[in-house]
Amino acid sequence: MNTVVTLLTEEASQASQSVKLVNRQMIVILDFGSQYSELIARRIRETQVYSEVLSYRTTAKQLRQLNPKGIIFSGGPSSVYDENAPQCDPEIWEMGIPIMGVCYGMQVMVQQLGGEVSRASRGEYGKASLYIDDPTDLLTNVEDGTTMWMSHGDSVTQMPAGFELLAHTENTPCAAIASHDKKLYGVQFHPEVVHSLGGFALIRNFVYHICDCEPIWTTEAFVEESIREIRARVGSKRVLLALSGGVDSSTLAFLLHKAIGDQLTCMFIDQGFMRKLEPERLVKLFKEEFHIPVEYVNARDRFINSLTGVTDPEEKRRIIGHQFIRVFEEESRRLGPFDYLAQGTLYPDVIESADTNVDLQTGERVAVKIKSHHNVGGLPKDLRFKLVEPLRKLFKDEVRKVGRNIGLPEEIVNRHPFPGPGLAIRILGEVTAEKLNILRDADLIVRQEINQNGLYHDCWQAFAVLLPVKSVGVMGDQRTYAYPIVLRIVTSEDGMTADWARVPYDVLEVISNRIVNEVKGVNRVVYDITSKPPGTIEWE
Structure with a gap:
């Protein structure tokens, strides 16, 4: 398992253990290299049930420690007959936990349980009408003939023993299958994408009726648990927050201030890459209206000069990230010792900084860097601070809900996302x-x-x-x-x-x-x- 997968697994495991204190239930998505894995997680969370994305290499033993209520196998770019095609731990099938395979995840299920998958005579990509053969269980209240989004070249040609047909399309005889007794389900389409009109109803059926989850992953629960976690981790130590004025860092500032009060110091570094009039507005807002002290640092010349002659975007991000950390370190010495650096890193930041895919030749998951962010991709190895990132597992819409819950004004809650490197990129x-x-x-x-x-x-x-x-x-x-x-x-x-x-x-x-x-x-x-x-x- 490479470094990226190890980090994903370890982070998810740690986060999941803490989340269980709130709701004691979760759905795990095992990622086989799909571009939609994180979208599945987001759709699950929209049902107010917690979800995590883990590597397909996660073992049954590791899953038992997390005690999920259900598992979803994602799609992926492979064929199950490719050499070194990614497979799951066979013991997972014996866990007695409801499992739903999506696209490639369905094909893995079929192949490992004794069915057959073959190259289809016609691939199916885009919208397709789903005709329901069994309107119960997984497809309860899913309209016959509804549109689902397809993206596959292989198809199931023989179901494993004990499986029944749930639905088909014009080109795919086995578009949805199930072993009702074992609570194993497979769908050849992608219910998580917005183009699948009946997709969310199907997901709700899996989460609520099949996995028996309850909608208790709420904003209130997250805030309460986060405050407890922050207090337990930080203790009496001081925290320095990298405040940018966006919804992420502002929500984090409110959350930290609610948890540890005066132990928090917000520092706004004006790197010269903010939008017009924003630095002045930010400082006034926090000091005069929110009554949260902010240390303003004018480092415009330092940052702009550090980019002289630099044209490569990744190098820009690296330099800006390096300068951010160094300025924080220097200014923290002036203000007093700090043990923790707080950042408003979100789940999409983590995903896009090191997207994980499957190498079809080696079977290993590899990191394909789309872009690095100064707050996840540019941290130096000799970083003196410990990091506090309570929002790391949230999507942007979830952060906005948290912000509203703890009193952040709409002016900031609805502020458009703004990149850490600002106008420099x-x-x-x-x-x-x-x-x-x-x-x-x-x-x-x-x-x-x-x-x-x-x-x-x-x-x-x-x-x-x-x-x-x-x-x-x-x-x-x-x-x-x-x-x-x-x-x-x-x-x-x-x-x-x-x-x-x-x-x-x-x-x-x-x-x-x-x-x-x-x-x-x-x-x-x-x-x-x-x-x-x-x-x-x-x-x-």
Whole structure:
């Protein structure tokens, strides 16, 4: 097992043990390399039942220690007949725990239990109508003919002994199967994606009726348990919080202050990459309205100078992360000794910093780094602090619920996500003071117009990107040679996937006209209409 998988397993195990103090129930997702594994976890949590994603290598012995109420096998990129195709511990089938296999997870179940899986004569990708043969149990209240999302080349051609057919599609005879006595279920489609219209009903059936879970993974339960955990771990020691002003670190500040009061010191490092007027607003808000002391550190020159000549986005993140930690260390000596550094790291941060997949040649899970964040990917090995990350297992929507629960104002709760490295990764290529000023002015116009037109809450993020190229333009009968600004406005539920926002043309026109006329150094505005995947929300 490689380092990434070990960390995922250890972190999940530790988190799960603490969560059991609250609800004593959980659903485990065994990940076979699917891009949707974390989405399954999120869908389970939407039923108010806790879930964790673990490696497919997790053993039956390890699972017994976690005592889950149910297990879901994810999909994956492999064929069960590939050499070194990922398989689960065979003892898992004897645990007596309800199991549902999704896509590849279903095929693993069938093969290991004596059935047959073959290459289908026709693959099935995209939407398909699901025709129900047994409307009970897993498919209770799932409408016959409902749309489900397919993505598979292999199909089940013979069910294992004791299994029955639950549903089929036009191209897939065994689209859903079950061994009712053993509570083993398999579905060839992906009920977790939004395109599967009957998917959430199926998931609820599995969680509530088959696994016998109760909806007790609530915001209130999380807050209460987190406060107990923070107090138990920190004791009488002091904690330094990396405050950015976003919903994640602000929620964490409120949560920590609620748990340990004056043992918390919030430090806001102005690295020069914030949006226009944000540093001043943040400090005033926390000090005067929230009455939580904030130490303001102006390190703009230090950060900007450290990026001189740097164009690679990963190198930018690494340098910014390194500078963050070093500034914290230096300033903490001035303020007094601290034992803990608190960060608002979330589950998607962890996922995207080291996405795990299966190497089809070796069968090993490998780390495919999509992007590193300064608060998970850039920490130095000689870090002097111990980390406190109470939000590490939450999705963004869950953090917002926690924020509301503990009194965070809507102004911050509904604030669009903003990357840790800030505008430094929204300026492609080298970062300079001149480019930062251009981007700040353009970004402010984007936010103003999105707000004034009532679109802010319809968007996941809305921002400007500055490209490191120049193009010819004409302004006032004079030739210009200036930068283009890219508008990136997306809709999303959790940041894991996203679609470009269908902003009205007249709004885009106003944004474009204002930027070109009000921001010196820009003569062109373009709109990014790429979804995630294949793109990412940020450009770097």
